[in-house]
Amino acid sequence: MSLxxxxxSRFERFKKNMANLEKDWEVVAIFGKVNTFYFTNTMQNGVLIIKRTGENFFFVRKSYERAKIESPLDFIYPIKSFKDIFDTTDLKGESIHIEKDVVPYGFFERFNKNFGFKRVGSADLAIAKTRAVKSDYEIGxxxxxxxxxxxILQKFVPTILREGITEAELGAEILREIIIKGGQGLTRMGTFNAELYLGNICFADSGNYYNSFDGPAGIFGVSPAVPLLGNHRKKLLKDSVIMLDIGCGYEGYHTDKTTVYAFGKIPQEAYDFHKRCVEIQNMVAERLSPGEIPSKIYEDIISRVDRDFDINFMGFGPNKVKFLGHGIGLVIDEYPVIAKGFDDPLEENMVMAIEPKKGIENVGMVGIENTFLVTAKGGMSITGSDYDIINV
Amino acid sequence: MSLxxxxxSRFERFKKNMANLEKDWEVVAIFGKVNTFYFTNTMQNGVLIIKRTGENFFFVRKSYERAKIESPLDFIYPIKSFKDIFDTTDLKGESIHIEKDVVPYGFFERFNKNFGFKRVGSADLAIAKTRAVKSDYEIGxxxxxxxxxxxILQKFVPTILREGITEAELGAEILREIIIKGGQGLTRMGTFNAELYLGNICFADSGNYYNSFDGPAGIFGVSPAVPLLGNHRKKLLKDSVIMLDIGCGYEGYHTDKTTVYAFGKIPQEAYDFHKRCVEIQNMVAERLSPGEIPSKIYEDIISRVDRDFDINFMGFGPNKVKFLGHGIGLVIDEYPVIAKGFDDPLEENMVMAIEPKKGIENVGMVGIENTFLVTAKGGMSITGSDYDIINV
Structure with a gap:
C-alpha cells in the first residue's frame, strides 16, 4: 500500500472507532505532535481537523514547507494563527472532540476563543484503539x-560491563550505541508527566528503589530533578545483579525490553525467581492472540502466582503495579494494558510489551520483558528469544 | 540558606507574583513535574496545593516514601487518588488557579469532578516570573x-570531528560525553509540543532546513517522526560549516550554547557573518542588567541590523523567528524572552540564552549562543567566552 x-486507512479506522465510542461526534481537532504524525507522516506544528462528514484539513503553522515534503496528504494548508482556520473552513458546531489527555487546558481555551464550541469530548480512546493495531509498515x-x-542488551552490554563503571556511564554507552546502530535514541511517553530517558539502569538495589513511574522496575536515577537513566556515583560492584529495562526506537516506533545480568556470583534465589518470571512472560505471550481479553489474561495469570512469589512481584514494596504488560508503538505506554478494566479483545497486529519482574530485598530486581506481536498463533517476540540471566 | x-522563599515570591497578577486568587494546584520539583525538590507524582491564606499541602501518589526523602518540606501527605484530598483539607472555593499551559484538559476535568471549582485561572505567568530569578544555589x-x-563544544567536539562521520554519530558521541562528565543528558522543554533531544546537529545545509521548533536554527534530524538530533545518512564532508546548537543539563538545570566549526575551508562570508552575530550577541549581553526592558533591548538591537544582514538573520527563510534570546533554567524555554511584548524589567540573577544566528544559502548557518547571568555589570557568560568559529 502507498503511504x-x-x-x-488510518483516518477510516479512526472514524469507525469514533462512531462506536462517541455516537454524536461532529469534528475532531488533533494538536498533539505524536497523533499528528500518526495521521499525516509529519510532526510539523498545526492542527488536523477530521470531520464526521465532509473534507478534512491539516493546517500547519511551522513548517508548512516541510509538512508538504513529508506528508502525502492533499489537504495541507498554511496558517499563521488558529484564527486563519476560521476563514478557511466552516469549522463550527455544538461539540468538538480533542485529545483531552494531551492538550493543555489553556491551549485549548485559546483555540476555542475563535470557535466557541460548547461541548468538549475526548478523542483519546478512539485514537488509542486505532493506533493499537499496527500495519505491516509499522510492524516493519x-x-x-x-x-x-x-x-544492545544481549550482545553489546556484556562487552561494556566492568567493575567500577557507574550506572550513568553504562547508560551513556548504551545511548551512544543505539544511535550509532541507527536507532533514534529518544524514547517518547504518552501519559501526562510520564518521562523516560533511555530507561532504568539499575545495579543491585537500584531496581528496588522508589519510582514515581507506573512500572514495576525501580530506579534511583541521576538526582531528585532527574529520577531517570542511572546514577553518576553508583558503581558496579562484583557479585551483583544488573537489571536494564530500556526503551529503543526506530523512525518513531518503540520496543521495550528488560535483560538481567549476573556480574559475578549472585544468589540462587535470583536465578529461581527470574526463571519463574520468564515462565509467566511465556504464559502471557501464549495468549496474545486475537479474541483474547486483556483483563481475563491478567486475572488468569495472576491467580496462578502463589502468595509467596507475589511478594515484591511486579515491583518492590510500594512500587508494585497492577498490570503485566502494555501496548507499545509511537509511545512506550500505548493501549491496551494487560490489567483489570481492559475488556475489549486483542486484535491481530497489536504489539504488547510483557514484563513480569520481582524485587529481591538487598539483591535487586530480576525478571524479563520483551515486545510481542499479537498473532493467531500467540505472541511472537520481536526483541529476541534468549530470556536467561546473562552471566558476565 | 538551607534547602x-x-x-x-520560592513559595513567598510566588505568592507575591500571584498577588500582583491575579488579585482574587484563592488556591493554586500544581500538577506538572517540573514545577512540583521547583517548589518541593522532588519530582514524585501528586499535587501541590498553595493557598492564599492557610496551610499548604503536598499530596503524593507515587512515591510518597521518596518524596519524604527528597523534600525537606513538612506538609507532605500520602494519597491514593485525588478524592483523598477532599477528606484531608478544606479545598473548596469559587476559583482555582492551575498551570493552564501544562495540565491536559481531561486531567484537570477528572481532578475537578471532586471539587467543582467554577473558575479556572492561570498560575503560569506567576510561576514563570518566580522561576525566572535564580537563587545562588540554582546559579551554582x-x-x-x-x-x-x-x-563539550570547545574542547571535545574538535577531537571527534572526522570526514564521513554522520550527524547522528556526532550527536551520539556528544550525548555520551555529556553524561560521562556528570551531565544529565536529558533536555527538558516547557512549551506544549516542543521537544528537544540534545539539540540541532547540523552539517552544512541542515542548519537551514525547515524546523517546527520556534528557534532560529534549522534541523533535518533523524526522520519525519524524529525531527531532532541529527541525520543518520548526512555525512561530514570536507570544507563545510558545522553548527551545533545544543542543550546541556546538570541536576535539572540547563544551559544553551551554539558553536560553529569550519571543517576545512569555508567561505569568507561565513566568517564575516559570524563575526557580526558575535557583535550582536555582545550588544545584547551588555544590556542584560537589572531594569533593562527585554522588548526595548530587542527593538534597539534589531533596529541596528541593516537590511541586507537581516535576510536569513534569526533563521533561514521561513525559519525566521522574532526574538534574540530567552530565559533558561529547569526548562530550556523559560521566561522572559528578548522580544516584543516582554515589557517587565530584567532582574538580577535572571539567566538568558542569547542566540543571534544567520543562514547562508547552500552553506549553512553561522552565529553564536551563550547563556548569560543578568548582573549589575551586564550579562556574564556562564558557558565560556571563546566566540570565534573553531577551525578544524
Missing part, C-alpha cells in the same frame, strides 16, 4: 527497533 | 552545566 493509502519499523534492541 | 529555607548548578557545556 498515502496507509494514512487514509518495530522489528527494526527490536533487532537493535536485542543486539 | 528548606530556599524552597519556602547552572554554572556546573555551563562548564560541561563549554568543555
Amino acid at each position: 498515502k493509502g496507509e494514512l487514509l 519499523l518495530m522489528k527494526k527497533s527490536g533487532e537493535i534492541h536485542e543486539y | 528548606k529555607g530556599e524552597l519556602l 548548578l547552572m554554572k556546573k552545566s555551563g562548564e560541561i557545556h563549554e568543555y
Whole structure:
C-alpha cells in the first residue's frame, strides 16, 4: 500500500472507532505532535481537523514547507494563527472532540476563543484503539527497533560491563550505541508527566528503589530533578545483579525490553525467581492472540502466582503495579494494558510489551520483558528469544 | 540558606507574583513535574496545593516514601487518588488557579469532578516570573552545566570531528560525553509540543532546513517522526560549516550554547557573518542588567541590523523567528524572552540564552549562543567566552 493509502486507512479506522465510542461526534481537532504524525507522516506544528462528514484539513503553522515534503496528504494548508482556520473552513458546531489527555487546558481555551464550541469530548480512546493495531509498515519499523534492541542488551552490554563503571556511564554507552546502530535514541511517553530517558539502569538495589513511574522496575536515577537513566556515583560492584529495562526506537516506533545480568556470583534465589518470571512472560505471550481479553489474561495469570512469589512481584514494596504488560508503538505506554478494566479483545497486529519482574530485598530486581506481536498463533517476540540471566 | 529555607522563599515570591497578577486568587494546584520539583525538590507524582491564606499541602501518589526523602518540606501527605484530598483539607472555593499551559484538559476535568471549582485561572505567568530569578544555589548548578557545556563544544567536539562521520554519530558521541562528565543528558522543554533531544546537529545545509521548533536554527534530524538530533545518512564532508546548537543539563538545570566549526575551508562570508552575530550577541549581553526592558533591548538591537544582514538573520527563510534570546533554567524555554511584548524589567540573577544566528544559502548557518547571568555589570557568560568559529 502507498503511504498515502496507509494514512487514509488510518483516518477510516479512526472514524469507525469514533462512531462506536462517541455516537454524536461532529469534528475532531488533533494538536498533539505524536497523533499528528500518526495521521499525516509529519510532526510539523498545526492542527488536523477530521470531520464526521465532509473534507478534512491539516493546517500547519511551522513548517508548512516541510509538512508538504513529508506528508502525502492533499489537504495541507498554511496558517499563521488558529484564527486563519476560521476563514478557511466552516469549522463550527455544538461539540468538538480533542485529545483531552494531551492538550493543555489553556491551549485549548485559546483555540476555542475563535470557535466557541460548547461541548468538549475526548478523542483519546478512539485514537488509542486505532493506533493499537499496527500495519505491516509499522510492524516493519518495530522489528527494526527490536533487532537493535536485542543486539544492545544481549550482545553489546556484556562487552561494556566492568567493575567500577557507574550506572550513568553504562547508560551513556548504551545511548551512544543505539544511535550509532541507527536507532533514534529518544524514547517518547504518552501519559501526562510520564518521562523516560533511555530507561532504568539499575545495579543491585537500584531496581528496588522508589519510582514515581507506573512500572514495576525501580530506579534511583541521576538526582531528585532527574529520577531517570542511572546514577553518576553508583558503581558496579562484583557479585551483583544488573537489571536494564530500556526503551529503543526506530523512525518513531518503540520496543521495550528488560535483560538481567549476573556480574559475578549472585544468589540462587535470583536465578529461581527470574526463571519463574520468564515462565509467566511465556504464559502471557501464549495468549496474545486475537479474541483474547486483556483483563481475563491478567486475572488468569495472576491467580496462578502463589502468595509467596507475589511478594515484591511486579515491583518492590510500594512500587508494585497492577498490570503485566502494555501496548507499545509511537509511545512506550500505548493501549491496551494487560490489567483489570481492559475488556475489549486483542486484535491481530497489536504489539504488547510483557514484563513480569520481582524485587529481591538487598539483591535487586530480576525478571524479563520483551515486545510481542499479537498473532493467531500467540505472541511472537520481536526483541529476541534468549530470556536467561546473562552471566558476565 | 538551607534547602528548606530556599524552597519556602520560592513559595513567598510566588505568592507575591500571584498577588500582583491575579488579585482574587484563592488556591493554586500544581500538577506538572517540573514545577512540583521547583517548589518541593522532588519530582514524585501528586499535587501541590498553595493557598492564599492557610496551610499548604503536598499530596503524593507515587512515591510518597521518596518524596519524604527528597523534600525537606513538612506538609507532605500520602494519597491514593485525588478524592483523598477532599477528606484531608478544606479545598473548596469559587476559583482555582492551575498551570493552564501544562495540565491536559481531561486531567484537570477528572481532578475537578471532586471539587467543582467554577473558575479556572492561570498560575503560569506567576510561576514563570518566580522561576525566572535564580537563587545562588540554582546559579551554582547552572554554572556546573555551563562548564560541561563549554568543555563539550570547545574542547571535545574538535577531537571527534572526522570526514564521513554522520550527524547522528556526532550527536551520539556528544550525548555520551555529556553524561560521562556528570551531565544529565536529558533536555527538558516547557512549551506544549516542543521537544528537544540534545539539540540541532547540523552539517552544512541542515542548519537551514525547515524546523517546527520556534528557534532560529534549522534541523533535518533523524526522520519525519524524529525531527531532532541529527541525520543518520548526512555525512561530514570536507570544507563545510558545522553548527551545533545544543542543550546541556546538570541536576535539572540547563544551559544553551551554539558553536560553529569550519571543517576545512569555508567561505569568507561565513566568517564575516559570524563575526557580526558575535557583535550582536555582545550588544545584547551588555544590556542584560537589572531594569533593562527585554522588548526595548530587542527593538534597539534589531533596529541596528541593516537590511541586507537581516535576510536569513534569526533563521533561514521561513525559519525566521522574532526574538534574540530567552530565559533558561529547569526548562530550556523559560521566561522572559528578548522580544516584543516582554515589557517587565530584567532582574538580577535572571539567566538568558542569547542566540543571534544567520543562514547562508547552500552553506549553512553561522552565529553564536551563550547563556548569560543578568548582573549589575551586564550579562556574564556562564558557558565560556571563546566566540570565534573553531577551525578544524
